Amino acid sequence: MNTAANITTQSADGAAGSELQKSEGVWAAAWRRFNSDKVGLGSAIVVIAFLVLIVLAAFGLVAKNWQAEIGVPNAPPSFMGPAAKQATGAIDAPQGPNVDLSAVDPLAPRYAEWEERAKQFQTTEVPKAETLPLGGDRLGRDVLAKAIKGTEISVFVGLAAAIAATLIGTMLGAFGGFFGGKISDFLEWVYNVFESIPNILLIFAFAAVVGRGVGSVVIILALTGWTGMYRQVRAEFIKHRSREYVRSAEAIGASSFSRMFKHILPNVSHVVLVRMSLLTVGFIKAEVILSYLGLGVRVDQVSWGTMLAEAQSELILGHWWQLAAATLFMAVFVTAFSLMADALRDALDPKLRGLE
Amino acid sequence: MTQLLSIQDLRVAFRMGKGVRAEAVKGVSFDIDANQTVALVGESGSGKSVTAMSVLNLLPDNAERTGRILWKGQDLLGFSLRDLQAMRGKEIACVFQDPMSSLNPVLDVGSQLCEPLMTHMGLGKTAAMKRAEELLNEVGIPEPARRLKAYPHEMSGGQQQRVMIAMALACEPKLLIADEPTTALDVTIQRQILELLGKLKRTHQMSVLFISHDLGLVGEIADKVVVMRHGQIREHGPVKQIFESPQDAYTKALLACRPSLEGNPARLMVIDDHIAGRQAQQHAKAKDPNAPVVLEVRGLAKSFWLKQGLFGKREFKAVQNVNFQLRKGHTLGVVGESGSGKTTMGLTLLRLHEPTSGEVLFDGQNLLKLSDKERQVMRRRIQVVFQNPYASLNPRFTIGQTLVEPMAIHGIGRDLAEREQRARTLLEKVGLDGRAFGKYPHEFSGGQRQRVAIARCLTLNPEVLVLDEAVSALDVSVQAQVLNLLKDLQDEFGLSYVFISHDLAVVRFISDEVLVMKDGQVVEQASAEEILAAPKQDYTKRLLAAIPRGYQAQA
Numbered sequence: 001m002n003t004a005a006n007i008t009t010q011s012a013d014g015a016a017g018s019e020l021q022k023s024e025g026v027w028a029a030a031w032r033r034f035n036s037d038k039v040g041l042g043s044a045i046v047v048i049a050f051l052v053l054i055v056l057a058a059f060g061l062v063a064k065n066w067q068a069e070i071g072v073p074n075a076p077p078s079f080m081g082p083a084a085k086q087a088t089g090a091i092d093a094p095q096g097p098n099v100d101l102s103a104v105d106p107l108a109p110r111y112a113e114w115e116e117r118a119k120q121f122q123t124t125e126v127p128k129a130e131t132l133p134l135g136g137d138r139l140g141r142d143v144l145a146k147a148i149k150g151t152e153i154s155v156f157v158g159l160a161a162a163i164a165a166t167l168i169g170t171m172l173g174a175f176g177g178f179f180g181g182k183i184s185d186f187l188e189w190v191y192n193v194f195e196s197i198p199n200i201l202l203i204f205a206f207a208a209v210v211g212r213g214v215g216s217v218v219i220i221l222a223l224t225g226w227t228g229m230y231r232q233v234r235a236e237f238i239k240h241r242s243r244e245y246v247r248s249a250e251a252i253g254a255s256s257f258s259r260m261f262k263h264i265l266p267n268v269s270h271v272v273l274v275r276m277s278l279l280t281v282g283f284i285k286a287e288v289i290l291s292y293l294g295l296g297v298r299v300d301q302v303s304w305g306t307m308l309a310e311a312q313s314e315l316i317l318g319h320w321w322q323l324a325a326a327t328l329f330m331a332v333f334v335t336a337f338s339l340m341a342d343a344l345r346d347a348l349d350p351k352l353r354g355l356e
Numbered sequence: 357m358t359q360l361l362s363i364q365d366l367r368v369a370f371r372m373g374k375g376v377r378a379e380a381v382k383g384v385s386f387d388i389d390a391n392q393t394v395a396l397v398g399e400s401g402s403g404k405s406v407t408a409m410s411v412l413n414l415l416p417d418n419a420e421r422t423g424r425i426l427w428k429g430q431d432l433l434g435f436s437l438r439d440l441q442a443m444r445g446k447e448i449a450c451v452f453q454d455p456m457s458s459l460n461p462v463l464d465v466g467s468q469l470c471e472p473l474m475t476h477m478g479l480g481k482t483a484a485m486k487r488a489e490e491l492l493n494e495v496g497i498p499e500p501a502r503r504l505k506a507y508p509h510e511m512s513g514g515q516q517q518r519v520m521i522a523m524a525l526a527c528e529p530k531l532l533i534a535d536e537p538t539t540a541l542d543v544t545i546q547r548q549i550l551e552l553l554g555k556l557k558r559t560h561q562m563s564v565l566f567i568s569h570d571l572g573l574v575g576e577i578a579d580k581v582v583v584m585r586h587g588q589i590r591e592h593g594p595v596k597q598i599f600e601s602p603q604d605a606y607t608k609a610l611l612a613c614r615p616s617l618e619g620n621p622a623r624l625m626v627i628d629d630h631i632a633g634r635q636a637q638q639h640a641k642a643k644d645p646n647a648p649v650v651l652e653v654r655g656l657a658k659s660f661w662l663k664q665g666l667f668g669k670r671e672f673k674a675v676q677n678v679n680f681q682l683r684k685g686h687t688l689g690v691v692g693e694s695g696s697g698k699t700t701m702g703l704t705l706l707r708l709h710e711p712t713s714g715e716v717l718f719d720g721q722n723l724l725k726l727s728d729k730e731r732q733v734m735r736r737r738i739q740v741v742f743q744n745p746y747a748s749l750n751p752r753f754t755i756g757q758t759l760v761e762p763m764a765i766h767g768i769g770r771d772l773a774e775r776e777q778r779a780r781t782l783l784e785k786v787g788l789d790g791r792a793f794g795k796y797p798h799e800f801s802g803g804q805r806q807r808v809a810i811a812r813c814l815t816l817n818p819e820v821l822v823l824d825e826a827v828s829a830l831d832v833s834v835q836a837q838v839l840n841l842l843k844d845l846q847d848e849f850g851l852s853y854v855f856i857s858h859d860l861a862v863v864r865f866i867s868d869e870v871l872v873m874k875d876g877q878v879v880e881q882a883s884a885e886e887i888l889a890a891p892k893q894d895y896t897k898r899l900l901a902a903i904p905r906g907y908q909a910q911a
Contacts, residue, residue: 244748248809251706252762252816253735266752 033347040343046336050151057152066145066302071129074319075136077143082130135321137310146302147325153303155333157217158284164222165283166276169229170265176230177237178260187230194227203286207295214297217290221283229275236268270348277341281334288330304330359426360531360563361388361411366423368406368415380406382587383423386580388531393557393564395578395595397571397610399831400802403587404567408533411565412444413437446476449524453536455516459508465492465519466504472526491522496552513694514545518552525556532557533565538573542693542858547902550577569831571610575599575907583607599907611906613836615865623843624836624865643685643868650852651682651705651738651820656714658697658704674700676876678714680869682820685846687853689867689884691860691899697876698856702822705854706740707731718820736766739813743825745805749797755808756793759783763815782811785848786841803834807841814845822854827862839866861903864888872896 034040056062076083102108129136134144176187194202206220240246241264249263265272284304290296291305304326311323368381381403388394396404410421411432425432427447432440444450452458460468469488473479479487485504492500495518508516517537524532534553538546554577557564568574574581575595582592583606591604602608613624658675675697682688692698704711707723716723723734742748749758759779760772769775780790786807797805806826813821823842827835843866845851857863863870863884870887872880872895880893891897 244742244744245750247708248740248742248748248812249750249761250708251735251740252812253732253765254761255765258765263750267750 030347037343039339043336043339047340050333054152054155057148063145063148066149069140071132071136071140073138073140075132077135077321078131078133134325137322143322143325147329150302150304150307151329154284154287157287158280160218161221161283162276162280165225165279166229169226170233170272173230173233174237174260177234178241191227212298217287217296221286225279236271240264270345274341274345281338358390359387360390362426364424368410369420371418380587384589386582388563391561392579393577394580395566395574396582397574398584399833402584404584405535408565408567412448413440445472446527447529448531449529451520451524451534451537454540455520458520461508464505464507469523476527495522513541517549531563535567543902572614572906573904576904595907613833615861623840647683647685649681650684652717653680654715657712658700658709659712673876678878682852684852685850687855687867689863689870690856691863692873696873698873699824702824702856736816737818738820739818740822741809741826744829745802748809749805751797754794754796759812759815782814786811802830806838820852824856860899
């Protein structure tokens with residue numbers, strides 16, 4: 001693309017009638033195709049809305065006080081109205097005459113003193129909301145605020161882990177596929193070791209080593225999730241390395257590095273991108289599982305996974321809203337993200353060109 | 357003669373979305389009589405395949421057909437899919453261009469042959485197998501009983517095409533539609549397939565609709581020729597009339613642009629020349645026989661090691677003992693069938709394959725003994741153009757980027773502006789204007805892409821160009837233009853070519869010396885005139901005899 005930009009600056013070379021006719025670039029064409037895909041565009045807007053929400057949450061503009069206990073415990077969602085008052089007194093009030101206990105109560109003489117002292121302090125009874133927009137959790141925290149704050153952590157974990165796994169997988173896949181031979185054998189061996197261990201066991205093993213926290217979750221997921229990407233990129237590189245355009249690049253003297261990353265990589269980028277979006281979706285779900293199992297984010301943080309973990313005990317009592325909110329947020333984001341990735345693939349695949 | 361198929365004012369348009377319609381066939385009419393071979397000739401994009409495929413509606417869903425296609429008096433356009441499916445294979449059968457992709461690789465040949473026999477003819481399994489064996493025998497496959505159990509990959513391209521023809525014949529169709537059935541095959545195999553088609557037509561009393569871009573080929577088997585261009589019929593008539601007194605300028609141009617074996621003009625006629633009424637330039641500049649030798653090859657050999665068993669290896673000698681000298685400004689033609697090792701030889705020269713033994717002396721230096729750094733310098737001076745223009749350009753690079761990259765690698769030109777200036781000049785040299793600079797390869801036709809590939813080689817000021825089947829994938833008319841371009845460039849820059857091709861006529865046109873290769877060995881080596889006038893080896897004679905010669909008036 002750089003070249004294209006530079007030509008315009010020096011187009012006054014006056015080469016016989018060769019006025020420049022710039023074609024739309026690969027990315028411009030991809031954008032045009034993406035633009036005409038209504039479903040893709042719609043889901044892209046949803047994804048962008050989520051990202052905006054995440055940025056706002058990260059800067060503390062929304063859901064800042066997600067830890068505040070602003071509602072009554074397990075406050076139901078607004079549209080359901082306040083929970084019916086439950087009979088708190090388990091036993092009936094006694095019917096007989098009052099008995100003076102001051103004779104037997106050793107503290108009785110001090111009650112007046114304490115009352116006097118209490119007057120020196122101001123007490124404000126915080127009114128606990130009876131209902132919250134999407135309900136409250138067992139401590140009375142706003143589920144909506146938790147879900148928004150949870151989005152921040154979950155999506156960050158998903159994206160960061162996917163990018164890291166993509167980097168590992170693409171680099172190893174490129175080297176294995178392009179060079180073949182001993183390098184490929186070695187990488188295949190590493191791949192087989194990773195694949196031969198059940199996934200969840202591998203995650204546990206890493207979790208035991210790196211400890212808890214958002215950063216740890218990203219590392220764990222990236223280290224376990226790169227294998228599929230590696231395999232696919234390797235296959236693409238094997239396919240492309242003997243293509244004639246790579247051969248002719250070799251004939252003009254292009255180095256291995258340039259052939260791998262300047263020639264082949266842009267031609268397989270659609271595969272990488274789509275795989276990455278699938279990984280993102282998968283990792284968001286994996287974070288949920290990890291947090292649910294108690295290997296995920298710290299206790300003072302909230303993610304969709306911790307929300308689901310809490311929801312388990314609430315569900316027995318019939319408080320379904322935390323589960324619903326977390327699921328709704330996750331489902332909408334994951335669906336929109338997958339649809340967007342699908343549209344992106346169609347827009348970027350050079351093979352589909354000409355079918356439009 | 358009875359009329360079998362009559363196409364009347366056929367129009368085919370493709371819906372391209374958003375109300376855009378692309379008309380591929382614009383009002384085509386012709387008839388096919390019983391027991392007649394009609395050839396549909398035209399360049400790619402002329403609508404010839406679309407016309408043929410619309411007979412059985414083998415077109416994609418977005419095609420709209422109007423007009424009339426009468427099969428024995430019934431209009432096929434009104435047929436339901438069920439009715440058409442009953443016709444496909446039984447009344448009208450098709451053979452396609454690429455036999456490798458037309459056969460199912462996971463089924464053996466026998467079961468693929470039996471399928472149409474069992475569905476259309478209602479034969480039982482044993483009867484179908486027996487018939488399949490007869491069919492294989494009929495299309496000339498040796499040991500048919502054994503080959504029934506063979507899988508497609510165990511057969512050569514020519515045999516696969518024979519199987520395809522046998523499948524098409526299975527139900528004794530009245531009309532066989534052959535869509536470029538020999539384009540993917542070597543000349544010698546092409547000859548055999550043509551002979552087979554001719555024989556089958558006689559024995560089965562069927563008609564053939566033969567589609568090809570090569571008028572020379574068509575002249576040998578057709579009774580009637582229909583020449584198409586841009587979706588319209590330019591000329592049609594009996595083969596004798598088309599070849600002896602063509603009326604249309606386009607037909608004349610098509611006839612003239614194929615290089616022939618008997619002496620050629622210095623430049624081939626191209627379509628535009630004909631339409632503009634220009635004459636071919638007759639005299640070529642004589643070449644200096646004492647020009648300095650730029651490339652000398654001695655005892656070049658390349659082996660591949662195939663794995664055998666658990667630890668064993670078997671040597672496969674792809675190229676053995678090749679010797680030649682290439683002088684400045686001269687062209688060495690390398691001819692052979694596929695698998696003869698000619699491409700491997702070419703790539704070994706560039707060290708895109710590591711040679712097993714031998715010497716390649718370039719300007720006195722042994723290319724095969726250079727260090728990596730020296731090799732990089734040498735790379736600049738010997739360049740390659742590949743066969744498939746669709747695959748040899750990076751689809752993600754603009755033409756400008758493609759041309760500037762080699763100059764940047766080798767530090768030719770001071771800065772980007774100078775390199776781009778040079779790239780534009782070269783684009784004009786190869787007959788593309790500067791507007792091509794910002795475009796992507798997919799916006800160009802095959803011939804144009806091949807020009808870009810040539811321009812890219814020229815950016816490095818090479819002295820030797822290896823042209824690996826560089827014109828084989830192009831239409832005959834485009835091929836003529838590229839061949840002319842190559843000749844012009846050779847005259848201008850004093851380039852030496854190693855021209856690899858399976859087509860002796862093309863090699864004859866461009867080469868000074870010819871190597872004939874077979875199974876990795878050079879079987880004959882002589883000047884171009886000598887090889888054609890007095891071939892010494894049987895193999896060379898066979899290659900020569902296989903070249904299509906167009907229509908020959910019967911004595």
